[in-house]
Amino acid sequence: MTDDLDYEELGLVAGLEIHQQLDTESKLFCQSPTELREPEEATHTIARELHPTKSELGELDEAALEESRVDRTFEYLAYDTTCLVEEDDEPPARVDEEAMNVTLGIADLLDAVVVDQAHVMRKLVIDGSNTSGFQRSMLVAQAGEISTDEGPVGITDVMLEEESAQRVEETEEGVRYSLDRLGIPLVEIGTAPDIRTPEQAYEAAEQIGMLLRSTGAVKRGLGTIRQDVNVSIEAGARVEIKGVQALDDIRDIVANEGSRQVELLDIREELLERDAAVGETTELSHVFEDTDSGVIQSALDSGGTVTAVALYGFDGLVGREIQPDRRLGTEFSDHAKRAGAGGIFHTDELPASGVTEDEVASLNAAVDAGEGDAVAIVAAGGDVAEQAIEAVADRARSAIEGVPEETRGANEGGTTRYLRPLPGAARMYPETDVPPVEPDTSDVLTPELLTERVERYVEEMGLDEGLAEQVAFGRRMVLFEEAVEAGVDPTFAAATLESTLTELSREDVDVESIRDGALLSTLQLVEAGELPKEGVNDVFEALAADASLTAAEAMDEAGVGGTDEAEVREAVAEVVERNAEQVEQQGMGAFSALMGECMGALRGQASGDLVSEVLREEIQKRA
Incomplete structure (x- = not known):
């Protein structure tokens, strides 16, 4: 293998296509919700056999033609939330307004120029990932730019399109997909071929990812963002690498593709x-x-x-x-x-x-x-x-x-495999069922960058820089903002959403199943004095075990409801009485041991601050 490549001498050129799901209430062309479902929740199935169609010029796309040679039937899992648009049994509705507004905000962050009129296009897709055999897509903005340490990288286009169906499994007849993901709004950001090194590719992808998260309106988690990478060297050919899931893989993907092309050229010479x-x-x-x-x-x-x-x-x-x-x-x-x-x-x-x-x-x-x-x-x-x-x-x-020019798939470890020929222009043609959209930028507010949020959290909310960065770049940033706006102490909200939930996750508590509304209500119960901080973990565990519970119901289920001061004083006095001899001998030296016993006696139903205050008073009476 070729190590330590001189990328400038090789003439390495790379570009990125970043695909990010938007966190909107509805799908792009219908009112179905954008939540994912479990396959066992499916209420019925539909089947399709897809075939390539000619473009308006009478041409067949080579990639679609190769795909069609594999004889397969596609089965789709549908749900009680699946609409007729997703099943390809009725025309799509108008473009979702929320999705368009989020995309315009993203375009603003990328310094891209918004088009006067966005036309919906059909992109031929016959791998079964769409029931219609094509994906709907529209150009929203172009001619933007981001900065990297190795120079600017141009943004050629910002597209708004519908997400494909989720591949569930291979079957004897073909492939089974799930329709819950189909139609989720997806923004696609394409860069110019300005990238010259694997490190610059990583930095550009990282920068774009930060800008996307800054909107607070993108989905988070595995599979919600995907990177495609186009790579070539001067004597080689353009290769499109699909489905790079992890940001950290981009360096290896670009480096390995450059090396692969060098090796193939050496083989050709031989x-x-x-x-x-x-x-x-x-x-x-x-x-x-x-x-x-x-x-x-x-x-x-x-x-x-x-x-x-x-x-x-x-x-x-x-x-x-x-x-x-x-x-x-x-x-x-x-x-x-x-x-x-x-x-x-x-x-x-x-x-x-x-x-x-x-x-x-x-x-x-x-x-x-x-x-x-x-x-x-x-x-x-x-x-x-x-x-x-x-x-x-x-x-x-x-x-x-x-x-050869081709489309390849990303493997774990930074290698790639052949998928299909590079698609051509013949797979794109106008969508006649959806009218053009004239984007209105007048009400679009420029999103606050995550780096700017970190500074604000430190300066205005008193968070230390490490915790501020965790929250700003974390997947619960929007929930944190809602909690602070609702009057929850910022430091408590940040520590709970970042540290407490992480610790519970490490203990195999399914914190991802807890609804954001329940998390927010739990924080508000603490702020209102109805739930002691010491009972938060128990409430979260109850919510994780039964996601249908409200925070108040989970508090009752866990038995960690608030205790009034009179009950606290009575419980603490009993503990001190049982340990009177130790108190008389050690005075305040007995505080730590008795504090744990008091908290145990109250079963987390009183705040540590109140118990501490009362215990100190009781010890002082006897010392």
């Missing part, structure tokens, strides 16, 4: 020197009639075939590593899998997996492969085996040409 070529695909099941390979035998027993292609001049290169733990042969396998096969075998790795030396020799002889050559085989159902080996042959031919 193949050209060897005068490499790709042979014709052929069916060679007879070579493996008595094979000990379980994979091959299983395919043959089920009526499948073994297909092969000779890769002349490829010896040693199919097994060459081009990404960490991924080889050129892995690329070939990715293409075979897209055709429905489980993968490939190739002679850089054989004999192995039950394939013998004699079978390898027979295989080479059958396709006239000699020293310096390689052979790839696929064992699968008849049609699948034929399509898969053709896909392998096509990818091998492109290896001789260099780096």
Whole structure:
């Protein structure tokens, strides 16, 4: 592998597409709520078979065409909140006003110029992630800019579009999706290809993420934000990498793609020197009639075939590593899998997996492969085996040409895998069911940046800088603001929402299931003196166990209701009386031990400050 790349010398160029779900009440084109549901809550299912359609110019998109070659049925889980728009049984309503206003605020933060009129477009999508076979999208703003330490990065477009359906699982017939996510408003921010290093890519994504969270109107949590990265080097090709979930992966994704393209170019040079070529695909099941390979035998027993292609001049290169733990042969396998096969075998790795030396020799002889050559085989159902080996042959031919333009998927660890060809303009065409929108920026307020919030929390609310940063950048920032506005002490609200909930989560309490309204009510009960601070944990645990409870009901369930001062004095006096000898001997030295006993006797139903005050008075009486 290539380490310590000189990105300037390589001419590395990268751009980002950031997709962020908006936290609106309704979906983009209907009034369905934007809350996610559990699959077991589904009330019914619908099925679709999707096919590519031609653009207005009569063209078929190559990526859509490849997707359509895989014969699949798509099943969708629907719920009591699913509307006819989501099921593609009625036209969409007008664009959600709240979603548009949030997007305009985001455009303002990005210094982007808002368009005079936003036209809804259809983007062809036939992987099943939308029941209609297309995604609705509109350009809202363009020509913005953000700053990084390595220079400015342009913002080419700010799009507002509908989120896709959530993929649940693969089935024997195809793919099962859930419609709860479909239609959630999604903002897409595209940068110019101004990024020159992996570090700058990370910084740009981090900056955009901070601006998005500054609105207080975006969803938080796994899957609510996704980064796509476009990468190329000067002698390579543009590659789009989809679905980078974690910000920290962006550096590795960009670096590994730059390295992958360098390795592929080196392989190309070696193949050209060897005068490499790709042979014709052929069916060679007879070579493996008595094979000990379980994979091959299983395919043959089920009526499948073994297909092969000779890769002349490829010896040693199919097994060459081009990404960490991924080889050129892995690329070939990715293409075979897209055709429905489980993968490939190739002679850089054989004999192995039950394939013998004699079978390898027979295989080479059958396709006239000699020293310096390689052979790839696929064992699968008849049609699948034929399509898969053709896909392998096509990818091998492109290896001789260099780096293919394509769309790839992000893997854990910063590597990538082949998904499909790069989509083209043929997949976009106008939406005729939704009228254009004329964005009104007159009432749009510029959101306060998170960095500015930190300063305000410190200066105006008295939070220390560390806690202020936790709250401002945390997912409960909006709830914190609501609590302070409702009169809750800022330091108590911040510490409870950040520290207390985190500690309970570490103790396996499902704090994510607690509704924001219940959290706010709990804070207000403390502020009103109805719930001692010491009882907050118990209330949260009760709320986590039963999300339908109100804070007051959870307080009763946990048995931590407030106790008046007379009851506190009576309980403390009893504790001091039981420990009279210790009090007489130690005086205030007995305070710590007796404080714990008093709190235990009151079972968290009185504030620590009140108990402390009364205990000191009782000890002083006897000391």
